[in-house]
Each structure stands twice: as structure tokens, then as C-alpha cells.
Amino acid sequence: DVQLVESWGGSVQAGGSLKLSCAASGITASTNCMGWFRRAPGNEREAVAFVYTDGGRPWYADSVKGRFTISQDNADYTLYLQMNSLKPEDTAMYYCAAEAPYCSTDASQFKYWGRWTQVTVS
Numbered sequence: 102d103v104q105l106v107e108s109w110g111g112s113v114q115a116g117g118s119l120k121l122s123c124a125a126s127g128i129t130a131s132t133n134c135m136g137w138f139r140r141a142p143g144n145e146r147e148a149v150a151f152v153y154t155d156g157g158r159p160w161y162a163d164s165v166k167g168r169f170t171i172s173q174d175n176a177d178y179t180l181y182l183q184m185n186s187l188k189p190e191d192t193a194m195y196y197c198a199a200e201a202p203y204c205s206t207d208a209s210q211f212k213y214w215g216r217w218t219q220v221t222v223s
Contacts, residue, residue, distance in 0.1 A: 103127040103213040105197045110218030113187055117222070123197030123215055128154065128178040136160075136172065137182045137213070139193035139220075146196070148206035150182060160204060165191075166182040187222045195220055196210040 105122045115121055121137070128135075136151025150171040152159040159171045168184040195218050198211035205211075218220055 102201050103132065105199055105213055105215035107195065107215045107218035108114055108198050110220045112221040112223065115222055117187050118183070118185045118222060119187065120184065121197075121220070122219060123180040123182075123193055125178040125180060125197075125199060128199065130155070132178075132200045134201040134211075135173065135178070135180050135197070135199045136204065137180070137197055138196045140217075141189075141193040143192070144193075146208050147152055148208070149195070151180060151198075152180075153204060158222060162206075167171070181200045184220070187220075189222050191219060191220060192222050194218070205214065 102125045109122045132154050137149040139149050140145050140146045149162045152171050166185045172181045197215040200212040201210040
């Protein structure tokens, strides 16, 4: 089975940067897609960014485009999310997700989820 463990969340002032990490085990070629979702207080879980495990152009939500960068270590499939120019509205629990028939903003398409890591921007 796939296991995902997020880390490196934290608190930062507006305009600052954080880089999230998602350590992944059990990833295979069939995993197909990995990505980041977030849930702000009182809101639904929303897609932030995702990438196909065999490469290809990543997808970003409009709200983070130009500020966030998703990347993946091809050696062990560790997933990263570099977050720059952070805004208070980026405050949320951030989740790593893996394995979907296709990359989608629909969270129900993803089979495996990490626990979450908190990002707080003040």
C-alpha cells in the first residue's frame, strides 16, 4: 500500500515562504498522479497542485499560480510544494494525495491521503 507523510508546515508572516514535503512509499507507475490539496477552516477541501508521476506539465489552482511550485523527486517520489509570497488566505491544512486514474480537482478520485500538515500565514 501507499503511505504518505507530510511535513515542513508551520507558521509564517505574509509574504514569506514555506516548502512542504510529502514522503511517499509504495509508489509505482500505476500511481499515475500525486498532488496537494488544502482545507481552510469552514471550507471544503480544494485542489492546490498536482503532477503526473511520469512527468508532464503540472497543474495549479488559479489562486496559487505563479506563487507555488510542485515538484517530485524521481528517485523516491517524494513530493514537494514550494510556497512563496504566502497570503493569509493560504492558511489551511495541507494534504498530500496519490493514485488517481487521472489528475483531477475532484478529491474523491485519489485513493491515498496523508494525514495533513498545518500552514498558518499571519
